[in-house]
Amino acid sequence: MDISVEIGKIKLKNPVMTASGTFGYGEEYAGFIDINELGALVVKGLSLLPKEGNPPPRIVETPAGMLNAIGLQNIGIDKFLKEKLPYLRQFNTPVIVNFFGDSIEEYVKAAGRLSSADGIHGLEMNISCPNKEAGWSVFGTDPQVTYRVVSSVRKATDLTLIVKLSPNVTDIALMANTAEDAGADAVSLINTLTGMAIDIRTRRPKLANIRGGLSGPAIKPVAVRMVWECYKKISIPIIGMGGIISADDAVEFMLAGASAVAIGTGNFINPGVTMDVLSGIKSFMSAEKLNSLKELIGRVEC
Amino acid sequence: MAKNHFLLTAHPLNTMPSPDPGQFFMLSVDSRLDPLLKRPFSLHRLVLGDLQFLYRVVGKATNILKDKKAGDIMELIGPLGNGFPVNEIEEKKPVLIAGGMGIAPLVALAEKFTERQPVFFYGARNAEEILCLNELESIGITPVISTDDGTSGRKGFVTDIVEEFLYHHPSSSFDYALYSCGPKPMLETLSGIAMKYKIKAYMALEESMACGIGACLGCVIKTVDGYKRVCKEGPVFLSEEIIW
Ligand SMILES: Cc1cc2nc3c(=O)[nH]c(=O)nc-3n(C[C@H](O)[C@H](O)[C@H](O)COP(=O)(O)OP(=O)(O)OC[C@H]3O[C@@H](n4cnc5c(N)ncnc54)[C@H](O)[C@@H]3O)c2cc1C
Ligand SMILES: Cc1cc2nc3c(=O)[nH]c(=O)nc-3n(C[C@H](O)[C@H](O)[C@H](O)COP(=O)(O)O)c2cc1C
Ligand code: FES
Numbered sequence: 001m002d003i004s005v006e007i008g009k010i011k012l013k014n015p016v017m018t019a020s021g022t023f024g025y026g027e028e029y030a031g032f033i034d035i036n037e038l039g040a041l042v043v044k045g046l047s048l049l050p051k052e053g054n055p056p057p058r059i060v061e062t063p064a065g066m067l068n069a070i071g072l073q074n075i076g077i078d079k080f081l082k083e084k085l086p087y088l089r090q091f092n093t094p095v096i097v098n099f100f101g102d103s104i105e106e107y108v109k110a111a112g113r114l115s116s117a118d119g120i121h122g123l124e125m126n127i128s129c130p131n132k133e134a135g136w137s138v139f140g141t142d143p144q145v146t147y148r149v150v151s152s153v154r155k156a157t158d159l160t161l162i163v164k165l166s167p168n169v170t171d172i173a174l175m176a177n178t179a180e181d182a183g184a185d186a187v188s189l190i191n192t193l194t195g196m197a198i199d200i201r202t203r204r205p206k207l208a209n210i211r212g213g214l215s216g217p218a219i220k221p222v223a224v225r226m227v228w229e230c231y232k233k234i235s236i237p238i239i240g241m242g243g244i245i246s247a248d249d250a251v252e253f254m255l256a257g258a259s260a261v262a263i264g265t266g267n268f269i270n271p272g273v274t275m276d277v278l279s280g281i282k283s284f285m286s287a288e289k290l291n292s293l294k295e296l297i298g299r300v301e302c
Numbered sequence: 303m304a305k306n307h308f309l310l311t312a313h314p315l316n317t318m319p320s321p322d323p324g325q326f327f328m329l330s331v332d333s334r335l336d337p338l339l340k341r342p343f344s345l346h347r348l349v350l351g352d353l354q355f356l357y358r359v360v361g362k363a364t365n366i367l368k369d370k371k372a373g374d375i376m377e378l379i380g381p382l383g384n385g386f387p388v389n390e391i392e393e394k395k396p397v398l399i400a401g402g403m404g405i406a407p408l409v410a411l412a413e414k415f416t417e418r419q420p421v422f423f424y425g426a427r428n429a430e431e432i433l434c435l436n437e438l439e440s441i442g443i444t445p446v447i448s449t450d451d452g453t454s455g456r457k458g459f460v461t462d463i464v465e466e467f468l469y470h471h472p473s474s475s476f477d478y479a480l481y482s483c484g485p486k487p488m489l490e491t492l493s494g495i496a497m498k499y500k501i502k503a504y505m506a507l508e509e510s511m512a513c514g515i516g517a518c519l520g521c522v523i524k525t526v527d528g529y530k531r532v533c534k535e536g537p538v539f540l541s542e543e544i545i546w
Contacts, residue, residue, distance in 0.1 A: 268514075
């Protein structure tokens with residue numbers, strides 16, 4: 001049975017990845033799973049300079065999901081390269097670094113800095129963050145800005161470039177198309193959906209930041225729909241995510257068009273979920289007598 | 303047990319490191335999607351290798367938990383985080399201060415301290431919510447009690463009584479060490495008292511958690527060195543580190 005997939009220049013031994021921001025820098029989960037068994041590991045989003053993040057409370061549970069407003073807290077690229085990357089190099093699992101900036105210049109510098117390091121196999125650009133140069137509107141909601149930032153980063157790196165799409169748009173396929181035209185090797189989707197929760201007794205928002213990003217099983221149908229819409233419009237691979245907690249969920253994303261899947265919130269519910277999903281995909285394939293993931297990817301019959 | 307308060311005894315099916323007082327476990331009450339996330343509970347006591355948790359029913363997960371039957375199997379991860387330091391300051395007199403559910407981890411801590419004859423202060427809303435007196439008595443501790451409504455012990459805040467005690471039993475700054483768990487406003491007041499009397503104070507803090515293992519950065523509190531994770535660098539912090 002062949003469960004390997006290719007995302008740009010990266011060869012994944014299996015399609016199960018971790019979603020950025022939910023797996024720390026890997027170490028936190030080493031006691032629960034064998035990191036070598038992951039298809040790829042995606043680390044918490046990094047910026048050129050460390051970022052403090054939002055005040056607490058930062059998370060609140062909602063029905064079958066959670067809102068988070070971490071505020072992109074991170075240790076910064078330099079500290080990551082010095083203190084975290086050496087640990088990750090010991091594994092034979094590709095390391096994909098998620099990164100962001102608040103201007104095109106910052107994205108380009110960050111990509112350049114990460115590309116010169118040894119042990120990073122791919123970059124995932126988070127474009128769901130505010131753009132300093134455009135009145136703090138979100139990069140990933142404007143196709144023109146998206147094109148400019150992705151094509152600029154494309155020139156700054158030879159690594160596999162994945163663009164992580166924001167679902168907070170009216171036409172996600174247009175954004176996927178734009179990323180492809182700008183030179184992306186793959187797209188990943190979805191990032192969290194912007195949401196809000198209010199404590200009805202105190203009449204105050206439950207998150208200090210007021211708004212937060214919704215993730216978990218609650219968003220899965222939205223994510224599956226978006227993967228399917230993108231699959232029809234682009235020819236680069238899709239990494240599907242949003243609410244995956246079982247192998248059945250993962251297969252659903254693949255049928256919609258995902259070549260690989262990433263698991264985020266699921267890790268909080270069950271720190272061994274990635275391994276459960278992986279073995280579940282294998283059993284599904286043998287039960288269905290499938291020899292390759294190609295027989296699943298995009299094979300929804302509508 | 304008092305209304306809405308329950309004791310859960312868990313017999314671990316796998317081996318695990320022996321937990322320290324102040325450490326916690328992430329407990330999943332069942333496999334349904336709502337509640338979705340595991341919930342943190344402090345070690346209340348370790349009894350012949352079994353873990354005991356003391357909890358108050360406040361919402362979704364704790365309501366499910368209270369209806370569990372003997373023999374049910376649940377998933378928990380732990381022990382997690384850093385507990386109270388018990389050996390570092392052996393020459394000091396431990397002063398334990400519990401507020402409300404903050405009693406949960408302080409019983410395990412008091413057990414570690416029995417030989418040093420800790421002073422124990424315990425504040426709650428009312429007499430009904432004063433728990434664990436028998437457990438404390440069995441290790442020779444009679445807590446000084448206060449309640450908000452005066453139905454048990456002194457009427458008023460536990461922090462006032464702690465301050466009175468320190469005022470009337472002055473000592474060099476090396477003599478006492480405070481160990482506390484309770485609502486945030488209580489810990490904040492206590493932190494001020496500790497500063498005034500130049501005493502080290504260790505406090506177990508709470509923040510909403512998603513992963514419990516340091517991966518999501520959801521549970522942070524503000525400290526003099528920036529945000530720190532309650533689940534990883536905590537839940538026990540030195541009061542002087544915290545920016546309230
Ligand atoms: C490190 C740590 C150790 C803890 N140890 C204990 C313990 O030993 N015993 C115990 O009873 N509880 C303990 N708690 C609190 C416990 O985790 C919460 O009470 C529990 O998660 C509530 O879950 P729920 O689904 O029943 O409530 P939910 O449905 O999630 O919430 C119901 C209501 O309770 C409030 N609430 C939720 N969490 C807390 C909280 N942490 N503090 C105050 N109010 C809250 C919510 O705002 C909401 O209004 C601990 C928390 C932490 C972080
Ligand atoms: C606590 C938390 C932190 C996250 N941090 C990031 C991040 O730094 N960069 C990013 O691109 N996505 C981040 N995400 C989004 C996830 O990677 C993922 O796209 C989203 O949560 C949907 O997947 P899920 O439902 O499996 O969690 C974060 C999500 C959560 C819950
Ligand atoms: S709960 Fe996730 S970092 Fe503490």
